[in-house]
Amino acid sequence: GNSVTQMEGPVTLSEEAFLTINCTYTATGYPSLFWYVQYPGEGLQLLLKATKADDKGSNKGFEATYRKETTSFHLEKGSVQVSDSAVYFCALRSGPGSARQLTFGSGTQLTVLP
Amino acid sequence: GAVVSQHPSWVICKSGTSVKIECRSLDFQATTMFWYRQFPKQSLMLMATSNEGSKATYEQGVEKDKFLINHASLTLSTLTVTSAHPEDSSFYICSARAGTEAFFGQGTRLTVV
DSSP, X not given: OOXXXXXXXXXXXXXXXXEEEOEEEEOSSOXXXXXXXXXXXXOEEEEEEEXXXXXXXEETTEEEEOBTTTTBOOEEESSOOGGGOEEEEEEEEOSSSTTOOEEEOOOEEEEEEO | OOOEEEEOSEEEEOTTOOEEEEEEESXXXXXXXXXXXXXXXXXXXXXXXXXXXXXXXXXXXXXXXXXXXXXXXXXXXXEEEOSOOGGGOEEEEEEEEETTEEEEOOOEEEEEO
16 A cells, blocks of 8 residues: 655754755555645645656745655755744655545654744 | 635534534535544544545544534535544544645644543
């Protein structure tokens, strides 16, 4: 079955530090890959996505590249801000049909200190 | 992007009572919605897939009679936690698909006392 393994947190960084959150996956076929962000007390918001190998998703300074050879989709940001403090989820979607569901990683809590 | 509205944002109820959570797609029609449960510091666990006009599909280990799902229209799905107990306290999140993308409600924090 499908699974997502995500770097365990919590992660604490100083403002302007470089961020990497590792994510690897197991899936049948060719999944689409996602990063979602959850701010305190809120639902999930799509941060970025990639639908095929070597695609790079990017948004708000965050980037992740779909690496089929290493089955990875690591999230990176060159310079984090306090406002980036949130929980980040890696996810994949794979399988037939229009109601394909998302499989999530365990989430990584990021705290950015001023 | 598409908007999914979930209500209430939080609710406190007594043990033994039932609680209904609504999930609405505000600007699109959703034939399929998903209900997730999130435990503290853990990932989202899919509870069930809600299909408009038909019975929901529950994941293994989720009690159908306890978590009643009704998807009566293309814009509304409801989750009713029946005879709630403290162990049902959790964060419940719904999701709806618009095209190829999933949009999430803001979640409902349920506390059973």
